[in-house]
Amino acid sequence: MNLLLFEPRELSPDGDATVTGGRAAHLRDVLKVGPGAQVRVGVLDGAAGIGVVTSVDARAVELRCQFDAIVPPRPLVDLLLALPRPKVLRRLWAQLAALGVGRVILTNAERVERDYFDSHVLQEDGYRPLLIEGLQQARDTRMPAVSIHKRFKVLIEDDLDRLCPAGRRLVAHPGGDTAIGAALSGVVAGERVLLAIGPEGGWNDFELQLLDAHGFQRVGMGPRTLATTTACIALLTLVHDAIRSAERSTVKNVENMK
Amino acid sequence: MNLLLFEPRELSPDGDATVTGGRAAHLRDVLKVGPGAQVRVGVLDGAAGIGVVTSVDARAVELRCQFDAIVPPRPLVDLLLALPRPKVLRRLWAQLAALGVGRVILTNAERVERDYFDSHVLQEDGYRPLLIEGLQQARDTRMPAVSIHKRFKVLIEDDLDRLCPAGRRLVAHPGGDTAIGAALSGVVAGERVLLAIGPEGGWNDFELQLLDAHGFQRVGMGPRTLATTTACIALLTLVHDAIRSAERSTVKNVENMK
Numbered sequence: 001m002n003l004l005l006f007e008p009r010e011l012s013p014d015g016d017a018t019v020t021g022g023r024a025a026h027l028r029d030v031l032k033v034g035p036g037a038q039v040r041v042g043v044l045d046g047a048a049g050i051g052v053v054t055s056v057d058a059r060a061v062e063l064r065c066q067f068d069a070i071v072p073p074r075p076l077v078d079l080l081l082a083l084p085r086p087k088v089l090r091r092l093w094a095q096l097a098a099l100g101v102g103r104v105i106l107t108n109a110e111r112v113e114r115d116y117f118d119s120h121v122l123q124e125d126g127y128r129p130l131l132i133e134g135l136q137q138a139r140d141t142r143m144p145a146v147s148i149h150k151r152f153k154v155l156i157e158d159d160l161d162r163l164c165p166a167g168r169r170l171v172a173h174p175g176g177d178t179a180i181g182a183a184l185s186g187v188v189a190g191e192r193v194l195l196a197i198g199p200e201g202g203w204n205d206f207e208l209q210l211l212d213a214h215g216f217q218r219v220g221m222g223p224r225t226l227a228t229t230t231a232c233i234a235l236l237t238l239v240h241d242a243i244r245s246a247e248r249s250t251v252k253n254v255e256n257m258k
Numbered sequence: 259m260n261l262l263l264f265e266p267r268e269l270s271p272d273g274d275a276t277v278t279g280g281r282a283a284h285l286r287d288v289l290k291v292g293p294g295a296q297v298r299v300g301v302l303d304g305a306a307g308i309g310v311v312t313s314v315d316a317r318a319v320e321l322r323c324q325f326d327a328i329v330p331p332r333p334l335v336d337l338l339l340a341l342p343r344p345k346v347l348r349r350l351w352a353q354l355a356a357l358g359v360g361r362v363i364l365t366n367a368e369r370v371e372r373d374y375f376d377s378h379v380l381q382e383d384g385y386r387p388l389l390i391e392g393l394q395q396a397r398d399t400r401m402p403a404v405s406i407h408k409r410f411k412v413l414i415e416d417d418l419d420r421l422c423p424a425g426r427r428l429v430a431h432p433g434g435d436t437a438i439g440a441a442l443s444g445v446v447a448g449e450r451v452l453l454a455i456g457p458e459g460g461w462n463d464f465e466l467q468l469l470d471a472h473g474f475q476r477v478g479m480g481p482r483t484l485a486t487t488t489a490c491i492a493l494l495t496l497v498h499d500a501i502r503s504a505e506r507s508t509v510k511n512v513e514n515m516k
Contacts, residue, residue: 002483095488138482224396230353237492
C-alpha cells in the first residue's frame with residue numbers, strides 16, 4: 001500500500017480520520033507507524049496528501065490529513081473488455097486500477113460464457129475493494145467507472161457514444177498489423193483512447209465488423225498469443241506509453257515555439 | 259493451450275508421439291480432437307509444426323508430427339529480476355515465458371527476504387512446467403534459460419558478462435526519467451536487451467550504483483508504482499515493442515536502399 005485511500009465520508013471537515021480493521025492492521029503491523037509518522041493519503045476521486053498519525057492502539061489508527069490543491073486527472077485510457085472468466089477478472093481488477101483506466105466497460109461477446117455474468121466479482125461490493133487496492137498501489141485516487149453490458153450490439157450501437165463520446169478507438173486483434181504506437185502517433189495531449197480487448201479465442205467476424213463500423217482501428221502486438229491478464233496489462237501499457245510520448249512531444253513543440 | 263510442446267525424447271524418429279495424463283485430457287476434453295484432427299505442435303528448443311491425431315482412447319492420444327525447417331529464434335530480451343515472493347513468482351513464470359525471454363536471472367538484493375530462496379518455485383521441477391505452459395500459450399518453443407544467484411555483487415561483477423556478453427542493459431527504477439522507447443531508439447535489429455527489475459521497495463543505492471557501473475541505463479515508465487507482476491509484464495512489453503520498432507525501421511531502411 002503506497003497510499004491510504006479514504007472515502008470522503010471517512011474524513012472530518014478538519015481532515016481527521018480514524019482507520020480500523022485491515023487498514024489499521026497494515027499501518028500498525030507492516031508500516032509500523034507510531035504517533036508523528038507521516039503516511040501518503042488520498043480521498044477517492046479527490047486529492048492526495050499527507051496524513052500525520054496522531055494515535056495508534058489495538059483497535060484504530062487516527063490521522064490528521066492535509067491535501068494537495070490539485071486533484072489528479074482521470075487516466076486518459078478507457079477499456080472495453082469482453083467479460084473474462086471470474087477467476088481471471090478477480091485478479092485483473094487491481095491491476096487495471098494500478099495501470100490507470102478512466103472507465104471499464106465489460107461486455108458480452110459470442111465467445112464469453114453466459115454464466116460469467118453471475119459472478120460476485122461483477123457486484124460493486126465485490127470489485128470496489130480490488131479497485132481501491134490497485135489505486136493504493138499506484139498512488140492514484142481516481143476510481144474507474146465500471147459498467148456491465150449483456151448485449152454487445154446494443155452497447156456498441158446505442159450506448160458507447162454516450163459512455164465514450166470522443167477520442168480514439170482501438171481494437172486489439174491477433175494479426176492486427178498496426179502497432180499501437182503507430183496507430184496513436186497523431187494523438188494530441190489530453191485526447192482519450194478507448195481500447196477494446198476480446199475474449200480468449202477472439203471477437204467473431206460480426207463483432208469485429210461492428211467495431212470497425214464504429215471507428216475502432218485494429219491494432220496488434222506481434223505474433224505471440226497472450227492470456228487475457230497478460231494481454232490486458234501489455235496493451236494498456238502500450239497505450240499509456242503512446243499517450244506519454246504524445247505529451248512529451250507536445251511539450252517539446254511548445255518549447256520550440258517559444 | 260495454443261501449441262502442444264514435446265520434449266525431444268517424446269518423439270520417435272518418424273515424428274510419432276504418444277500423449278498421456280493432463281495433456282491427453284486437454285486434447286480429448288477441451289479441444290475435443292478425434293482421429294484426423296490437426297494440432298499445432300512443437301519440440302522444446304526446436305521447431306514448431308503440425309500433428310495429426312492418429313488415435314484417441316481413455317489413456318492416450320497418439321499423433322504423427324511434421325515440423326517446420328526453421329527453429330524460432332530465441333527472444334531478444336533477457337530479464338534480471340530481484341527474487342520476488344514465491345506466490346508472485348509462481349504466477350509470473352508462465353507470463354514471462356509467454357511474453358518471451360531468452361534468459362531469466364534471479365538475484366538476491368537487500369530488499370529480498372532470504373527465505374524466498376527456499377521456495378519450490380526455484381526448483382527446476384517446480385518452474386519448468388510453468389514455463390512450458392507459457393510457451394504453449396504464446397506458441398513458442400524456446401525455453402528460457404534460468405539461473406539463480408544468491409550474491410548480487412558476485413553476479414554483477416563476475417558472472418553477468420558471461421551470461422549476457424553483449425547488448426543493451428537497462429534498469430527500471432521509479433523516477434527513471436528516460437522512457438524505454440527512447441533508451442532503445444538506436445537499438446539495431448538482432449541486438450539483445452537485458453532488463454533489470456528490482457524488488458518491491460526498489461534497489462538500494464549500492465545496488466543501483468553497481469548496475470550503473472556495469473552499463474545499465476536507468477529507465478522509467480511514469481509516476482505509477484506497480485506491483486512486481488504488473489511491472490514485469492509492462493516493462494517487458496515496452497522492451498519488446500522498442501525492439502519490434504527497431505526491426506521495422508531496419509526493414510524500411512533496407513527497402514529504401516533498394
